[in-house]
Amino acid sequence: MKTTDDVLAEQAARWIVRLSDDDAAERETAQSGFAAWKAADPRHADAAASMENLLQQLNAVRGQAGGDVRPARAALAAVAPKRQRTRRLASAGAAAMVILAAGYTASVGPSYLLADLRSPTGQWRTQTLADGSRLTLGSGSAVNVRFSAGERHVELVQGEMLVEVARDKHRPFIVDSNQAALRALGTRFTVRKLDETTVLSMLESTVSAQVPQHPAVKVQAGQRTRITSDGVGPLVSFDAASLQEAWSAHQLVVDDQPLTEVLDELARHRPGQLRYDRAQLANIRVAAVLPLDDTDKALQLLADNFPQLRIRMLTRYLVLVDMPETK
Numbered sequence: 252m253k254t255t256d257d258v259l260a261e262q263a264a265r266w267i268v269r270l271s272d273d274d275a276a277e278r279e280t281a282q283s284g285f286a287a288w289k290a291a292d293p294r295h296a297d298a299a300a301s302m303e304n305l306l307q308q309l310n311a312v313r314g315q316a317g318g319d320v321r322p323a324r325a326a327l328a329a330v331a332p333k334r335q336r337t338r339r340l341a342s343a344g345a346a347a348m349v350i351l352a353a354g355y356t357a358s359v360g361p362s363y364l365l366a367d368l369r370s371p372t373g374q375w376r377t378q379t380l381a382d383g384s385r386l387t388l389g390s391g392s393a394v395n396v397r398f399s400a401g402e403r404h405v406e407l408v409q410g411e412m413l414v415e416v417a418r419d420k421h422r423p424f425i426v427d428s429n430q431a432a433l434r435a436l437g438t439r440f441t442v443r444k445l446d447e448t449t450v451l452s453m454l455e456s457t458v459s460a461q462v463p464q465h466p467a468v469k470v471q472a473g474q475r476t477r478i479t480s481d482g483v484g485p486l487v488s489f490d491a492a493s494l495q496e497a498w499s500a501h502q503l504v505v506d507d508q509p510l511t512e513v514l515d516e517l518a519r520h521r522p523g524q525l526r527y528d529r530a531q532l533a534n535i536r537v538a539a540v541l542p543l544d545d546t547d548k549a550l551q552l553l554a555d556n557f558p559q560l561r562i563r564m565l566t567r568y569l570v571l572v573d574m575p576e577t578k
Contacts, residue, residue, distance in 0.1 A: 259297075262295070263295070263298040266285045269281035270282065270285060285299075362393070363409060366394060366408045367394060367395045367396050368393065369388070370388035370392050370393070370410070371390075371391065372391045372520070372522050373391075373521055373522065373544070374390060375387060375388065375389060375390070376392075380396060380417075381398060382417050382422075384415060384416050384424065385414075386405070386412050386413070386414060387415075387498065388410065389410055389412060389519075390519055391409070391410050392407075392408075392409060392410025392411055392412055393408040393409050394407055394412065399422075400422075401422060402422050402424075403423070403424045404425050404427065405424070405426050405427070406426075406428075407426060407427065407428045407442055407444050407449075409444055410443070410444065410519075411441060411442060411444065412441065412442055413439070413440075413441050413498050414435075414440055416437050416439070417437065418436060419437075423436060426442055428442060428449040428478075430444075430447070430448065430462065430478050430479060431449050431451075431460050431461060431483070432460075433451060433458050433460050434460075434461065434467075435456070435458045438453070438457060439453075439495075440453045440458055441494065441498070447480070448477050449478040450475065450477050450478075451470055451476050452475040452491075452494055453470050453473065453474050454472060454494065455472050457471050460476065460478060460483045462479075462480065462481075462483060465481075465482040465483070468483040470483075470486060473488055473489065474487065475487050475488075475489045497540075501543045502541065502543060503516055503517070503539075503541045503549070504540050505537050505538060505540075506538050508537055509533065510535040510536065510537050510557075511527070511532050513537050513541070513553070514527055516543075517541070517543075520543045520546050521546040521570075522567070522568055523566070523569055524570070525570045526569075526572070527571070527572040527573060531573060531574055532574065535557060535560075537553070539556070547564070547567070550562050550564075550570065560572060560573075561573055561574065
């Protein structure tokens with residue numbers, strides 16, 4: 252039986268499909284109706300909030316040079332029965348699929364599209380550079396590569412990567428994440444770029460981490476640090492071998508980590524939206540090994556180990572996680 256939330260989500264999804272129509276006149280007509288629907292009930296506005304975020308992403312793609320949302324329309328044809336292939340869909344899940352199936356999710360912006368090397372959501376890419384160094388890009392990641400006679404420079408645009416640096420005593424290898432410049436001659440490490448933080452995990456040898464206006468800090472093998480504009484954070488020991496194995500097997504290894512952070516990571520590795528209330532789940536901590544190349548299985552493992560969790564897969568492109576109130 253559908254809940255009130257499910258019904259409202261379906262209604263919101265139908266509006267979003269109309270608002271993302273290829274026909275500008277249809278989009279304009281839908282605007283006034285959508286505004287009236289949201290104003291009719293506060294719950295309508297709540298249901299529409301995340302869907303509107305998806306709409307903004309789709310319209311951003313529409314406005315980019317070369318942006319093409321026609322694959323989303325092809326997805327509509329694929330998921331709707333032939334007799335129901337109209338501009339309105341009958342389910343929130345199908346609507347979410349239409350909006351997201353173009354392949355342009357939150358990870359797609361101009362900087363991602365213009366990057367030298369990219370990996371799509373849920374995929375990994377390994378590239379050997381001209382000097383013999385190897386970059387393995389994680390899900391939804393992008394980098395720019397610029398080599399010169401004096402240095403080898405890699406800009407991490409978004410996401411994360413495993414770096415295996417070929418030795419060259421005349422040209423240092425520098426990874427720039429905006430927050431910090433990581434300087435190495437020959438080493439292995441992983442770098443993850445968050446909104447305001449760079450996470451550096453050293454697997455082998457040493458890197459010098461430099462934040463503008465702060466002294467450089469040497470980070471050794473088996474050490475991890477979180478770097479912000481305030482400088483290099485504390486150096487914390489971790490199991491480098493386990494991290495290397497996790498990268499090779501496309502796994503997420505967590506030990507007493509907040510569930511919200513685990514869900515954040517799973518969300519990066521799947522298309523669409525993984526929605527949850529951070530405050531409601533704040534007190535749950537996880538110790539597990541989860542497959543990142545099968546996030547449906549990872550979510551099922553979480554559900555199996557935490558019976559209080561409810562995971563609703565409306566479609567592959569819209570998953571809701573919460574804790575229903577017990578009666």
